[in-house]
Amino acid sequence: MISNDNIQVEELFTTYHQQIYQFIYRYTQDEALSYDIVQDTFIKFQKYANDYDSTKSHIRTFLFRIAYQLTMTKLKRRNKFKKLLPFLYEQNQEEPVSLEEKITIRTTLQQLPPEQRAVIIFTYYHDLSQKEIAAILQIPIGTVKSRLHSSLKKLKDLLEVDDDE
Amino acid sequence: MNKHDIPEELKQKLDEFEVDVPDIPLKKSLSQRIANWLYAPAKNPVDLISTQWTPFRIAMFPIALLFLCSLPLLLL
Numbered sequence: 071m072i073s074n075d076n077i078q079v080e081e082l083f084t085t086y087h088q089q090i091y092q093f094i095y096r097y098t099q100d101e102a103l104s105y106d107i108v109q110d111t112f113i114k115f116q117k118y119a120n121d122y123d124s125t126k127s128h129i130r131t132f133l134f135r136i137a138y139q140l141t142m143t144k145l146k147r148r149n150k151f152k153k154l155l156p157f158l159y160e161q162n163q164e165e166p167v168s169l170e171e172k173i174t175i176r177t178t179l180q181q182l183p184p185e186q187r188a189v190i191i192f193t194y195y196h197d198l199s200q201k202e203i204a205a206i207l208q209i210p211i212g213t214v215k216s217r218l219h220s221s222l223k224k225l226k227d228l229l230e231v232d233d234d235e
Numbered sequence: 236m237n238k239h240d241i242p243e244e245l246k247q248k249l250d251e252f253e254v255d256v257p258d259i260p261l262k263k264s265l266s267q268r269i270a271n272w273l274y275a276p277a278k279n280p281v282d283l284i285s286t287q288w289t290p291f292r293i294a295m296f297p298i299a300l301l302f303l304c305s306l307p308l309l310l311l
Contacts, residue, residue: 083261092254101257109263155299175252194238194249218236222245231244 111137135206178228186221
């Protein structure tokens with residue numbers, strides 16, 4: 071028998087899994103990790119659904135927050151493994167990068183500090199408000215504003231875009 | 236500052252980063268969990284042999300091997 075909770079999770083998954091995948095992929099540029107985190111987000115949502123308060127935030131914000139926290143946890147765990155067993159991982163940084171590759175948006179986003187990268191992805195690709203981003207990243211709105219300003223400045227510099235604001 | 240304040244040229248560059256979303260099932264199978272846990276970009280074994288073996292790396296090798304072998308026990 072399928073419960074109402076399951077139906078609700080399936081509906082939420084259908085509505086939001088693509089947005090969550092796109093965010094994680096743009097942030098990590100790792101297909102397998104993104105795939106994994108999308109599923110884990112909804113597994114965790116089922117577990118903590120009672121903590122969600124619809125008067126405080128939108129369900130999308132709540133799901134993005136879970137996905138962001140899972141991403142951070144998995145990346146930290148991966149970095150620890152990389153430090154412990156470096157020979158198991160590809161040494162990507164040693165591969166030569168062409169000039170064309172250097173100025174693509176993918177490479178440029180990876181060059182941004184992680185906290186700035188998250189803010190620009192949420193702002194541009196997901197059209198989230200600064201209040202929503204602050205709730206997802208658990209930081210003050212002022213910090214979101216300054217990170218957005220810094221990330222845009224850095225992106226313009228790296229991509230050699232003229233400032234026509 | 237919001238999305239609309241981003242310069243047009245930068246928007247065009249940002250739009251170049253398109254993401255194709257694969258078919259993702261809601262439920263995770265056990266085999267898929269194991270496969271994802273084990274997943275890591277594999278390094279060419281020939282490259283591994285050709286890398287310089289410093290005394291530190293040689294000393295660390297049995298420790299790393301022991302750690303790898305004990306992983307299944309640690310995760311049980």
